[in-house]
Amino acid sequence: FETSCVYFQEDETHLWQSDGCRVGPMSNITHIHCRCDHLTKFAGFVPPNPLNIREAFSANILENPTGLILVLAVFTSYVMGVIWARKADRKDIAKVGQMMFSYTHTHCQYLITVYTGFRGNAGTTAEITLVLYGSQYESPPLTLRDDSRCLFEQGSVDSFLVSTEEPLGVLTHMRVWHNNAGFSPSWYLSQIVVANRATKVTTYFLSNRWFAIDEGDGKIDRIIPTSVEKDITKFHNLFLAKSSREMNDDHLWYSVAGRPARSPFTRVQRLSCCLTLLYSTMLTNIMFFGRGDDFDPPEPLRFAGLKINPPISL
Incomplete structure (x- = not known):
């Protein structure tokens, strides 16, 4: 076993040198006693095996x-x-990907982003439908489907661009449900984010709940209110979002x-x-x-x- 005391030479070499430094007599199993005859940045270390x-x-x-x-x-x-x-x-x-539904009212477009949770068996084979409710109007039932790719799998983020005949106004809540179809219909919804393309306003709908007859309270049809800043910044919601993101990414x-x-x-x-x-x-x-x-x-x-x-x- 061997230890040594060295100092950092702050010149063009940027090397650790041992000139003027030696190991002191008070060195033991946990501490290294260094004695140097000059003031500089020094350290003690155990040299590795060659x-x-x-x-x-x-x-x-x-x-x-x-x-x-x-x-x-x-x-x-x-x-x-x-x-x-x-x-x-x-x-x-x-x-x-982003599914674009056929639309003619380009001034009433909403980008809907659905976040499926990372829990086990969180993805679903069922067909998801939702209705947006605003201060002025409500949207027709919007069935979220895309035949070109798999949707609502565990940890997935799926986006859909939809339009309505009239502006809905300030969004107040939404209704979300599925048809409980397929071999694995249970679904864990983390959140849904709706962005108004015209007003640039983004609205959050936090869920963090199961849509399943065999999980949670057994409901597959829920009303989700808009989430205010107080809801978004709650410790429980922040912890779930941050821990899920950091563990999986x-x-x-x-x-x-x-x-x-x-x-x-x-x-x-x-x-x-x-x-x-x-x-x-x-x-x-x-x-x-x-x-x-x-x-x-x-x-x-x-x-x-x-x-x-x-x-x-x-």
């Missing part, structure tokens, strides 16, 4: 094949995962399976990042493997009859 790539390739791998088997198993799993991820990415491309490992269809970061790219991270971690472990073996292990912790051996901290 890696000789040429020697590693020339060694007899059959004497200890465990490492090679592990590396090959991880890479084989990655190749199989890439095949699956590529197919899933192609399906995601088919999910993204920002979490590197989980997002390989839960990636939103509209995300530009593909599943293949995410899986490749996971492989790089895993191999980098394995390489780092090799560099520092056994650097604390010269120390006597600390006393084990005993609690409720259990014996816990804490790791050695360098």
